[in-house]
Amino acid sequence: MAVELKMPALSPTMEEGTLAKWLVKEGDQVGPGDILAEIETDKATMEFEAIDEGTVGKILVPEGTENVAVGTVIALISGEGEDAAPAPASAPVSAPTTAEVHTAPAAAKPAAIQPKNDPEIPAGTNMATVTVREALRDGMAEEMRRDDRVFVMGEEVAEYQGAYKVTQGLLAEFGPKRVIDTPITEYGFAGIGAGAAMGGLRPIVEFMTFNFAMQAIDHIINSAAKTNYMSGGQMRCPIVFRGPNGAASRVGAQHSQNYGPWYASVPGLIVIAPYDASDAKGLMKAAIRSEDPVVFLENELVYGRSFELPELDDHVLPIGKARIMREGSDVTIVSYSIGVGLALEAADTLAAEGIEAEVIDLRTLRPLDKQAVLDSLAKTNRVVVAEEGWPTCSIASEIIAICMEDGFDNLDAPVMRVCNEDVPLPYAANLEKIALLNSASIIAAVKKVCYV
Amino acid sequence: MAKPARTRKVAAKPTAASTDPDFALHSLQADHEANRKFAASDDQLLEFYEQMLLIRRFEEKAGQLYGLGLIGGFCHLYIGQEAVAVGLQSALKEGLDSVITGYRDHGHMLAYGIDPKVIMAELTGRQAGISKGKGGSMHMFSTEHKFYGGHGIVGAQVALGGGLALAHKYKEDGGLCLAYFGDGAANQGQVYETFNMAALWNLPIVFVIENNGYAMGTAVKRSSAETEFYRRGTAFRIPGMDVNGMDVLEVRAAAEIAFAHVREGKGPVLMELNTYRYRGHSMSDPAKYRSREEVQEQRDHNDPIERLKKELAERGRSEADIKAIDKAIRARVAEAADFAENSPEPEPAELYTDVLVESY
Numbered sequence: 036m037a038v039e040l041k042m043p044a045l046s047p048t049m050e051e052g053t054l055a056k057w058l059v060k061e062g063d064q065v066g067p068g069d070i071l072a073e074i075e076t077d078k079a080t081m082e083f084e085a086i087d088e089g090t091v092g093k094i095l096v097p098e099g100t101e102n103v104a105v106g107t108v109i110a111l112i113s114g115e116g117e118d119a120a121p122a123p124a125s126a127p128v129s130a131p132t133t134a135e136v137h138t139a140p141a142a143a144k145p146a147a148i149q150p151k152n153d154p155e156i157p158a159g160t161n162m163a164t165v166t167v168r169e170a171l172r173d174g175m176a177e178e179m180r181r182d183d184r185v186f187v188m189g190e191e192v193a194e195y196q197g198a199y200k201v202t203q204g205l206l207a208e209f210g211p212k213r214v215i216d217t218p219i220t221e222y223g224f225a226g227i228g229a230g231a232a233m234g235g236l237r238p239i240v241e242f243m244t245f246n247f248a249m250q251a252i253d254h255i256i257n258s259a260a261k262t263n264y265m266s267g268g269q270m271r272c273p274i275v276f277r278g279p280n281g282a283a284s285r286v287g288a289q290h291s292q293n294y295g296p297w298y299a300s301v302p303g304l305i306v307i308a309p310y311d312a313s314d315a316k317g318l319m320k321a322a323i324r325s326e327d328p329v330v331f332l333e334n335e336l337v338y339g340r341s342f343e344l345p346e347l348d349d350h351v352l353p354i355g356k357a358r359i360m361r362e363g364s365d366v367t368i369v370s371y372s373i374g375v376g377l378a379l380e381a382a383d384t385l386a387a388e389g390i391e392a393e394v395i396d397l398r399t400l401r402p403l404d405k406q407a408v409l410d411s412l413a414k415t416n417r418v419v420v421a422e423e424g425w426p427t428c429s430i431a432s433e434i435i436a437i438c439m440e441d442g443f444d445n446l447d448a449p450v451m452r453v454c455n456e457d458v459p460l461p462y463a464a465n466l467e468k469i470a471l472l473n474s475a476s477i478i479a480a481v482k483k484v485c486y487v
Numbered sequence: 488m489a490k491p492a493r494t495r496k497v498a499a500k501p502t503a504a505s506t507d508p509d510f511a512l513h514s515l516q517a518d519h520e521a522n523r524k525f526a527a528s529d530d531q532l533l534e535f536y537e538q539m540l541l542i543r544r545f546e547e548k549a550g551q552l553y554g555l556g557l558i559g560g561f562c563h564l565y566i567g568q569e570a571v572a573v574g575l576q577s578a579l580k581e582g583l584d585s586v587i588t589g590y591r592d593h594g595h596m597l598a599y600g601i602d603p604k605v606i607m608a609e610l611t612g613r614q615a616g617i618s619k620g621k622g623g624s625m626h627m628f629s630t631e632h633k634f635y636g637g638h639g640i641v642g643a644q645v646a647l648g649g650g651l652a653l654a655h656k657y658k659e660d661g662g663l664c665l666a667y668f669g670d671g672a673a674n675q676g677q678v679y680e681t682f683n684m685a686a687l688w689n690l691p692i693v694f695v696i697e698n699n700g701y702a703m704g705t706a707v708k709r710s711s712a713e714t715e716f717y718r719r720g721t722a723f724r725i726p727g728m729d730v731n732g733m734d735v736l737e738v739r740a741a742a743e744i745a746f747a748h749v750r751e752g753k754g755p756v757l758m759e760l761n762t763y764r765y766r767g768h769s770m771s772d773p774a775k776y777r778s779r780e781e782v783q784e785q786r787d788h789n790d791p792i793e794r795l796k797k798e799l800a801e802r803g804r805s806e807a808d809i810k811a812i813d814k815a816i817r818a819r820v821a822e823a824a825d826f827a828e829n830s831p832e833p834e835p836a837e838l839y840t841d842v843l844v845e846s847y
Contacts, residue, residue: 266622
């Protein structure tokens with residue numbers, strides 16, 4: 036049986052090539068590995084090898100022929116009796132051509148899922164006053180009691196009790212097996228954490244700050260976020276990467292960056308950035324229980340702030356649901372993390388001047404609660420986004436795009452964004468202050484969209 | 488070119504590297520050199536032969552299908568390196584131990600007994616592929632077989648393997664992780680971060696450097712200050728083993744020693760498997776960095792499959808028997824190729840599935 040030798044594709048992008056030289060002639064015996072021909076592509080000259088034993092039959096494309104399309108039959112090889120491999124493709128099967136791809140029916144996007152609402156807090160529930168730091172720790176500790184697979188690893192999380200004391204007390208309760216001090220080696224321990232999640236555990240990986248997670252971002256994105264998809268849903272990576280994010284105080288440019296927009300751009304990740312203690316605890320518990328990889332962005336300046344937190348046995352909040360922090364009818368201020376505090380401050384000042392601002396805390400940056408933004412826009416017709424982070428390609432940019440695409444008819448003014456200045460964060464106290472988001476600039480933006 | 492396996496006289500018995508003040512890099516090498524060849528039964532020998540031949544024929548077919556445009560993107564073939572995956576994986580406890588590797592992963596999956604049909608169908612990007620056609624050559628997984636990929640970022644699998652080993656230790660299941668990487672990946676920083684933590688925490692992991700002589704097109708001596716890769720764990724007190732990766736019986740014998748060390752709770756082992764890849768780094772490799780003669784030399788005198796074929800003949804296997812095996816494997820591979828060509832592509836709706844596990 037004659038096997039058709041076809042012009043091979045020798046690179047991912049090759050469509051045609053030059054058959055530079057035949058190194059065999061008709062009637063030659065060839066074996067696996069023998070070079071049959073040299074083929075020139077736009078990048079290189081490649082050797083084309085025989086796969087099976089056989090005799091070279093007819094050579095159909097002479098050497099020196101240019102622009103030979105991939106798949107063209109260039110020669111026939113007669114096989115070695117019954118033992119010869121069957122022809123590589125009995126019927127001409129070809130990969131879908133570009134044209135076919137372009138005309139392929141577009142897949143229907145799955146309908147947007149309505150995020151779940153926060154559970155009702157039963158009447159008479161006692162409200163405790165706790166710091167965000169304690170709320171985060173309690174959230175982790177409760178989940179560690181509930182599920183043996185949950186453990187914490189990171190720099191200084193155990194004996195030092197956490198660089199920012201978020202893991203205080205965990206070592207005493209859970210021991211060194213479940214509260215693991217790592218060396219200063221972010222790329223390595225992020226990978227070990229992701230691998231442990233793939234192997235069936237529930238790691239919480241603390242980054243001393245998210246600035247250092249840039250060393251580890253490969254594992255967060257390439258290993259944790261993409262594996263479930265690349266494996267066709269076979270291999271999960273249920274892990275929480277957490278730590279402080281954004282500017283702290285006078286620590287300079289390398290230690291002061293908001294990575295919310297970076298992670299929120301990646302399909303396969305959940306990104307949470309809570310503001311108050313109740314959300315910190317309720318969303319931390321949800322993050323640990325999630326089957327998906329979660330990036331949990333905290334804020335150093337908020338750790339020590341106290342808030343009311345309902346004393347419930349199991350305070351778990353829904354991922355993907357924004358929260359109206361303050362109702363208002365004149366303008367919507369959308370924010371998250373530390374920006375929420377500034378937005379609330381601005382709203383109080385504005386109220387004294389007769390402008391009622393609605394403040395929305397996004398809480399989860401991915402998946403983003405679009406509907407909460409659009410509903411508020413429909414009510415107030417004006418939106419300002421307040422973000423402690425750079426303006427370019429920010430969460431603010433995303434909110435503006437959503438308002439344009441899906442809320443255009445409800446807009447009475449352009450959506451404004453109020454962010455940090457577009458510079459690396461300076462050290463000098465006065466410069467740092469000017470560079471960061473503040474309530475005065477939020478107030479100014481609100482007045483602008485309200486035309487007052 | 489693959490360096491020849493070295494022999495050296497060392498006298499040290501295996502000890503827990505992290506606590507022994509007389510830690511010796513060569514502690515396991517001495518054992519290996521004392522007993523280089525695995526005493527395989529006739530059946531085992533035949534099984535090794537069949538597995539290696541399956542990988543060889545599968546990869547040749549994959550190369551053909553690539554040439555026909557049925558396989559796209561990157562495709563890295565394992566031809567020449569078969570003895571490594573077969574020798575090591577035959578010594579694992581199935582269903583317990585975990586395996587992870589880089590993007591040259593077809594051979595490891597076949598050595599694990601994963602159906603060639605679903606691997607080939609993944610290469611052609613079909614719904615029936617092991618990753619539903621969404622992963623491709625470099626991204627294949629079988630959690631059922633505890634095969635954790637198939638990773639496209641050079642060196643990432645080493646840290647992930649450290650995590651799999653941590654999970655074994657945490658669960659106290661007695662399993663170990665076998666983490667493969669190449670001589671190229673051996674220069675990545677995260678490999679050493681992982682060595683450090685694996686040794687520090689006494690993780691049950693065997694690091695396997697498949698030294699095929701070239702990091703893509705760069706010969707080891709042009710990329711590595713220390714080309715004796717088995718020594719690369721010395722700074723972390725990880726014992727090294729220098730193994731001839733072109734002889735499946737030597738690989739298997741070395742695996743027995745390394746795995747026993749790890750299972751006894753003595754911490755990680757680093758194995759350097761000296762091997763050779765006949766084909767290019769990937770399908771689009773013009774192979775201008777080495778001579779035709781160098782490749783032919785390995786094919787003619789060092790081929791792991793030919794070596795075993797000789798051994799089978801010496802044990803009295805008839806030519807006809809061996810031909811029959813060859814024929815059966817060709818048929819199996821042809822069947823896998825047919826399946827891979829004729830299975831449907833994924834439904835367009837698959838585009839949106841498996842991004843997240845849960846709905847929010």
